[in-house]
Amino acid sequence: MTDSKFRRPAVVLFITSGPLKGQKIPFADRTVAVIGRGLDATVKLPDDEAYSSVSRHHALLDIQPPRVFIRDLGSLNGTHVGDRTIGQRTGLAPAGEAQDASPEYELKDGERFLLGQAAFGVRVIDPEAANRPRPTPDWICAHCDRSTAQGARRDHPQDYLCRDCKADPNAPLRVLTKGVRAGEPELASLRGLKVIRPLGTGSTGAAYLAQHKASGRLLALKLLFPEMAVNDWARESFLREVANTRNLDHPNVVRLYDSGSHKGVFFYTMEYCDGGSLEDLRLKRGGRLKTAEALPLILGALDGLEYIHQAPIGQVKLADGGIGEGRGLVHRDLKPANIFLHGSGEKAVAKIADVGVGKAFDMAGLSGQTRTGTVAGSPVVSPRQQVINFKYAKPDVDVWAMAASLYILLTGTYPRDFDNNRDPWLVVLETNPAPIRQRNPNIPSGLADVIDRALIDNPQILFKTAAVLKQALLAAI
Numbered sequence: 001m002t003d004s005k006f007r008r009p010a011v012v013l014f015i016t017s018g019p020l021k022g023q024k025i026p027f028a029d030r031t032v033a034v035i036g037r038g039l040d041a042t043v044k045l046p047d048d049e050a051y052s053s054v055s056r057h058h059a060l061l062d063i064q065p066p067r068v069f070i071r072d073l074g075s076l077n078g079t080h081v082g083d084r085t086i087g088q089r090t091g092l093a094p095a096g097e098a099q100d101a102s103p104e105y106e107l108k109d110g111e112r113f114l115l116g117q118a119a120f121g122v123r124v125i126d127p128e129a130a131n132r133p134r135p136t137p138d139w140i141c142a143h144c145d146r147s148t149a150q151g152a153r154r155d156h157p158q159d160y161l162c163r164d165c166k167a168d169p170n171a172p173l174r175v176l177t178k179g180v181r182a183g184e185p186e187l188a189s190l191r192g193l194k195v196i197r198p199l200g201t202g203s204t205g206a207a208y209l210a211q212h213k214a215s216g217r218l219l220a221l222k223l224l225f226p227e228m229a230v231n232d233w234a235r236e237s238f239l240r241e242v243a244n245t246r247n248l249d250h251p252n253v254v255r256l257y258d259s260g261s262h263k264g265v266f267f268y269t270m271e272y273c274d275g276g277s278l279e280d281l282r283l284k285r286g287g288r289l290k291t292a293e294a295l296p297l298i299l300g301a302l303d304g305l306e307y308i309h310q311a312p313i314g315q316v317k318l319a320d321g322g323i324g325e326g327r328g329l330v331h332r333d334l335k336p337a338n339i340f341l342h343g344s345g346e347k348a349v350a351k352i353a354d355v356g357v358g359k360a361f362d363m364a365g366l367s368g369q370t371r372t373g374t375v376a377g378s379p380v381v382s383p384r385q386q387v388i389n390f391k392y393a394k395p396d397v398d399v400w401a402m403a404a405s406l407y408i409l410l411t412g413t414y415p416r417d418f419d420n421n422r423d424p425w426l427v428v429l430e431t432n433p434a435p436i437r438q439r440n441p442n443i444p445s446g447l448a449d450v451i452d453r454a455l456i457d458n459p460q461i462l463f464k465t466a467a468v469l470k471q472a473l474l475a476a477i
Contacts, residue, residue: 009066013043014121016112018050027068031391033061034073034429035115040388045118053077053116057429059087060387062104066126069104070113074423080114081105087423143171161225161264170198172223172265173208179262189258189269195221209272218274219257224266224361235261241360242268244313245329252304254340254353268357275341275348278409282336287412291443294409295477297350298402299470301339304352305331305402306466309395329356330393334401335381336408379424380414381405383457387428396461399469403454404433411439415455432458446476 010028015021025043027033033042038056045051055075062069072079072087079086086105107113109124141162165171173195179187192213199207205224212219242259249255259268275281278297282289313326331338333354342349383400386393407415415433418424433455437448450472456462463469 008127010125011063011065011068012123012125013061014123015118016121017117017119019046019048027061027063028065029391030065031063032387033063034388035059035061035120036073038429040384040429042388045115051116051118054118055116057426058115060425066124068107068122068124070107071104071425072423073426073429075115077116081107081111141165143175166225170206172206172225175263175265176223176267184262186260186262189260190221190267193219193221193269210269218272220270220272222268222270222357226264226266226361238266238360242357244326245356247313248308248311248329248355250304250307250311251349252300252351253308253355254351256355256357259357266361270353271342271351273340273342273351273353275344277337277353278339278341278350278405279336281341282409282412288440289409291410291447294406295447295473297339297341297348298406298409299473301350301352301405302402302466302470302473304350305334305398306470308352308355309398309466328395330395331355331398331401332386332390332393333378334398334405335378336405339405379428380416380418381408382428383461384429385457385461387425395466396464399463399466400455400457400461402466403451403463403469407433407436407439407451407455410443410451411436413439432456444476447473450476 008028010026013025013027013033015023015025034057035041035043035045035054036056036058037045037047037051037054041057043061045054053076055073055077057073058075059079060071060073062071070079070081070086074087084105107122107124109122112119112121114120143161143165161172161175176187176190177195180190193210194213196209196211196218199209199220201207205222207223208221210219210221211217239259239261242256245256246259254273255271257269257271259266261267285293308331309328311328313329331352331354334352338353340351340353342351381401381404383397385400386397404415415436416427416431417434418427433452435448436451437443437445443451450469454463454469454472463472
């Protein structure tokens with residue numbers, strides 16, 4: 001295998017000891033991989049003496065070509081990188097301390113790591129590295145105009161925001177405002193918009209309530225701040241994937257209008273939902289909802305989910321690497337915080353948000369998020385299949401997450417028991433959800449039975465489609 005086979009960044013894993021010595025495993029796309037002796041491991045090592053020191057689910061690779069991070073899953077013997085040990089059961093946090101006790105470690109090209117006695121090597125392939133300019137004091141921030149040499153992973157000096165300006169949630173908005181006033185063509189979709197007030201900020205961006213001056217229509221303007229190199233492939237990949245979601249048109253799906261990028265800031269506009277999220281509603285109700293309120297909202301969201309899984313999609317990446325017509329999207333991050341409400345009371349309509357956008361930002365390698373963040377969704381609402389088969393996750397992972405969201409709304413707790421002594425991703429891989437009536441005995445038994453069956457994910461997810469889950473819930477009530 002030579003670097004010439006890769007036209008864009010890739011990561012190759014080499015096994016350098018034991019019966020599988022010499023095996024090469026290439027990763028050219030954004031994905032995650034579980035390494036261990038378990039039958040469901042992405043990189044499965046033989047269950048023999050040579051690899052006896054390797055746990056069933058030993059470590060997790062978070063692959064963001066050309067970057068790769070490793071995380072120990074609380075293994076007995078730990079994961080060794082150079083002269084340091086990460087993870088290992090004896091090093092996990094005691095009860096009451098931070099849950100995320102095993103941080104990610106970024107592996108460099110040529111670096112080796114050990115899982116017990118199993119040795120691996122890493123080859124990082126970056127065809128664009130030779131053409132990437134080195135940072136100099138002459139790199140200018142697009143907002144504050146200060147010279148800086150902190151743009152170590154920037155491909156285009158003109159598409160750069162310094163760290164201080166990224167920390168100021170309003171600085172990227174001012175960059176876009178300046179560009180709109182200057183008549184920049186990539187910002188044509190933002191002309192005629194008036195920003196009213198902030199809606200919130202997060203680890204990778206900010207959101208604002210805006211109004212279209214001519215029509216008076218309210219919408220949400222979301223800004224995303226890349227943490228990775230903004231090369232042409234990453235930019236085009238993100239914008240192509242986001243464009244695929246513009247055609248989604250369903251009353252239970254938040255509508256996306258326009259998207260683009262300017263000077264290191266990515267943006268998109270979407271339908272504004274004035275009722276907040278289901279998570280906001282749950283907290284407003286004191287921690288959980290009554291069945292009569294939660295169930296109709298989830299049933300509506302399931303209609304939206306069925307549509308998302310079946311809708312015709314424009315330009316998608318095909319199995320052969322080409323681009324062609326596709327059908328259906330997998331959300332991968334469904335949870336109460338990503339289901340919004342339009343209206344209130346009995347007229348409230350549940351709408352699924354962030355369809356494709358977060359995934360596109362992450363798959364293009366722009367988020368810089370590692371497994372602790374939002375790579376494959378959140379562990380508290382993720383089925384096993386989403387961890388062990390992230391790249392090829394099927395619609396049933398969303399169906400499971402919708403059932404988990406209903407569980408959370410009705411109980412105020414997560415389906416699985418997470419504690420500070422186990423890695424949260426290992427909890428997903430090796431434990432089963434608790435029966436819902438253990439959390440809330442007042443839930444009707446028929447409804448509880450459907451929810452419990454919908455949360456089965458070992459060895460497979462029972463409910464494959466949103467429509468099937470909806471019918472089961474309706475039959476139960």
